[in-house]
Amino acid sequence: xxxxxxxxxxxxxxxxxxxxxxxxxxxxxxxxxxxxxxxxxxxxxxxxxxxxxxxxxxxxxxxxxxxxxxxxxxxxxxxxxxxxxxxxxxxxxxxxxxxxxxxxxxxxxxxxxxxxxxxxxxxxxxxxxxxxxxxxxxxxxxxxxxxxxxxxxxxxxxxxxxxxxxxxxxxxxxxxxxxxxxxxxxxxx
Numbered sequence: 001x002x003x004x005x006x007x008x009x010x011x012x013x014x015x016x017x018x019x020x021x022x023x024x025x026x027x028x029x030x031x032x033x034x035x036x037x038x039x040x041x042x043x044x045x046x047x048x049x050x051x052x053x054x055x056x057x058x059x060x061x062x063x064x065x066x067x068x069x070x071x072x073x074x075x076x077x078x079x080x081x082x083x084x085x086x087x088x089x090x091x092x093x094x095x096x097x098x099x100x101x102x103x104x105x106x107x108x109x110x111x112x113x114x115x116x117x118x119x120x121x122x123x124x125x126x127x128x129x130x131x132x133x134x135x136x137x138x139x140x141x142x143x144x145x146x147x148x149x150x151x152x153x154x155x156x157x158x159x160x161x162x163x164x165x166x167x168x169x170x171x172x173x174x175x176x177x178x179x180x181x182x183x184x185x186x187x188x189x
Contacts, residue, residue, distance in 0.1 A: 012036065013079035019070040034063050037085050044089045047149060062088045133183035141176035144169055
C-alpha cells in the first residue's frame with residue numbers, strides 16, 4: 001500500500017500519537033490532522049459565531065492549540081481527539097463571546113468618547129424576506145437546515161432522522177444554502 005493509502009486509513013488517534021512522538025512522521029501527521037479537523041472546526045465556528053472571518057480565526061486558534069498540546073503530550077486520550085477539539089472549540093468561542101460582551105459594555109459605558117458606528121443597511125436582516133425565502137425551500141432542505149442550525153445536530157444524526165446518507169445531508173445543506181443566499185440577496189451573492 002502506498003503512503004497516501006496508509007494516511008487515509010490512519011485514525012485520528014494514530015495521527016495524534018505520531019505528532020506526540022515527534023520526528024519526520026509528525027509533520028505529515030500534523031498536516032493530515034489539520035486537513036481533517038479544519039473543516040469541522042470551521043463549521044462549528046459558522047454555527048456558533050455566525051461570521052465567516054470569525055470561523056476562520058477559530059480554525060486557526062483551535063488547530064494551533066491542538067497541535068501545541070499534542071506536541072507537548074498533553075492530550076490524555078489521543079483516540080478521542082475529536083472530543084478534545086470540540087471542547088477546545090467551545091472554550092475558544094466562549095472566550096470570544098466574553099470578549100465581545102466586555103467590549104460592548106465598555107462601548108456603552110464610554111459612548112460619549114467613542115461613538116458607535118451605525119450598521120450599514122446591507123448588514124441588517126430583513127426577517128420577512130428571509131421567512132419568504134425559507135418557505136421557498138423544499139421540506140427536506142428546510143429540515144436539514146433546521147436540524148443543522150437550530151438543533152445543532154451533526155450530519156450523521158440528521159441523516160439517520162431523515163433517512164438520508166451523511167453525504168446526501170451535506171449536499172442538501174450546501175444546495176439549500178446557495179438557494180437561500182441567492183433568494184435573500186436577490187442573486188447578488
